[in-house]
Amino acid sequence: MALSEFRPLDEKLLVEYIKATPSLASKLGDKFDDLKIKEVGDGNLNFVYVVVNASGSFVIKQALALKEHGQLCPEHVPEVYHFDRTMSVIGMRYLEPPHIILRKGLVAGIEYPLLAEHMSEYMSKTLFFTSLLYLSTTEHKRSVAEFCGNVELCRHTARVVFSDPYKISQYNHWTSPYLDHDAEAIREDNMLKVEVAELKSKFCERSQALIHGDLHTASVMVTPNSTQVIDPEFAFYGPMGFDVGAFIGNLILAFFAQDGHANQGNDRKAYKEWILNTIEETWNLFYKKFIGLWDEHKDGPGEAYLPAIYNNPELQKLIQVKFMEDLFHDTLGFGAAKMIRRIIGVAHVEDFESIKDASKRADCERRALEFAKMLLKERRKFQAINQIVSAIKQHQS
Template sequence: MSIRQIEAYEPLTLLSVVSFVKEKGLIPKESRVHCEEIGDGNLNLVFRLVDQSTNQTLIVKQALPYAKVVGESWPLTLDRARIESEALQEAEKLVPNLVPKVYDIDYTFAATVLEDLSDHVILRKGLIEGKQYPHLANDIGTYLAYTLFSTSDAALSPQEKKKRVVQFTNPELCQITEDLVFTDPFFKSETNNYPQELQPEVSELWEDSALKLEVAKLKQKFLTNAEALLHGDLHTGSVFVKEDSTKVIDPEFAFYGPRGFDIGAFFANIILNYIAQEKRIADLGKREEFQAYLLEVIEETWQVFKNTFTALWQESAVEKFADVEGYVNYVLAVTFEDTIGFAGCKVIRRTIGLAHVEDLDGIANLDAQLEAKRAALKTGRSLILNRQNITNVKELVELVRSANS
């Protein structure tokens, strides 16, 4: 039975995925195909296929109906595969050079056939190794500006925007963010994961009512502010890079939310790498040089975003109030404040919440790792509490530097 005759979802295998792409005409039926499963995440199967006669390569990503780390006791919607694929298509219309090409979407199998990016590396891995990418900040700033402007009320009619909000409503994956980013790390929760040695710092955080009030405000924004179509999980593991190319991948958490969330997520992961390098790079000169590069990434990303967003607003905004003096600056100021707060939540979440980052957890010396994690908690708290007092990106960079000096 060919795979196209199967009418119900089932997980693909190394054998069936080859039939899957051949039946779609993406690889000739007579071709010999090498296939391997390369996924290392918790929510999906990912296959790489190579047509051995032409060396053509494809990626097939299929959503699983549960989280692999837990199993079938943690069910997940397959509709997230549709959301991811359609979010990639939206981004491809706006910034085709900054996302992988989508060759096919199969809604029955919750699978997407994508461009192979094996000549790139995951940004997190490259940064951990101390590598610099000269186009990264410009590319991410451009991606953020186009996606966050062009999917917003400034660029769309109210009716079209509301249709898209429905199209990208993503309640199950949003709940993961609501719980694991905004709630659980700030309370005693079974999902939290941290070394026992951090308990004094964690307890202090849980007892900090001023901090929790500010996090509650940020969570409310995440829950209610449908400003633009977000990637929803824009960390350094969701970016592929090489010297002259940047590709944003995996928008399965996409939904309409506050603009600052994507920017804050990216900044948080750059900040976590900055903190980790304090313990990773032994040579002082090399460490200072690389940490300066990381802060430049934050600064340049924001400036490119701000300038490009403003230019798009001036050229393409359809909102009647768009030309009112000061309006675009107000929107950017709110976005910047939100960015800082969301970054702080993400830094804390990645330090004591369920899902960590290799930047910190991969520090071999336990004492050094603990010091870095204490610095991360301090930095995250400072970002959240001081976000209304930081008026420009240079002040943000200085806060990160001073919190870790």
């Protein structure tokens, strides 16, 4: 089916589209009489349809980044059966059981020994290969333009992460009355607001790499052996630290929630250690893999640091250390902002929400909030991830 321009997919168009696309039609045994189509998307810019008949099933999405990231890191992105660039339509693998949402695993106290390895692989590849460290200026700008269309989802993110928690908003909520003063304190913290404005401007203005844009622990599906990153509907060109920070920030939330899940059968102490190790490993492995890709491709097409200029090992080391230090501070800042918004903003996380006792939940949330506030304001003082782990431990009671 040759559509010469992008059109939002409705059900009628979708059926036409499937009929005309052999790779999809064949999955349904080329029968369309008993077709059941269910729209399960967010009603926003991106469409998600589950298509089922007696012969088979698949998922259809309109989301550009899935294809792009899948090519860069096929091990950790669901396989795409069919992709149509003009329409941005994707037919993709259905992630079969026992895959579960990572956040649910973290609430249940399940260890995933390969998580740090896999996520650092995914983040280093998707971020490195879509940045100016690997792309020419021309390719980079072309790609930036392509993803500018995702403006409504970007705007939504900017509002819920960087604005709502810092003002009175009908959408905000928190464990009340316990956190009433905490929420108020945030709305009155000038230094915090100055810092969050800097992050917001970076989020809106800095086209550093094609980021996933919503990389929290419910955007990852896992088994002990498999880690699959899903839902890149928010993808756009933004700061790398927004992705790394989202993932690490949500692991820190999971950490602070553990005391609320502890019971006589399981004090969760060992599991808290595992989370801290995973945080430390995620950053350290990310650092190592990212620098590895940089070294490997330093004579490649990337135009950020031309080899003719950055032409000696000492200088190469200097720029890498500086780059990673900036990225580390961005990661901490965005991670902290993501934590705050999950406690006093519109959308909360199951890590805390599943703690039934409100008073106990508020205690966990307050510790996380205090840590996040400190991190947002003091992030530039940290030089290594083990210092972050120490600071988390200091805030745990």
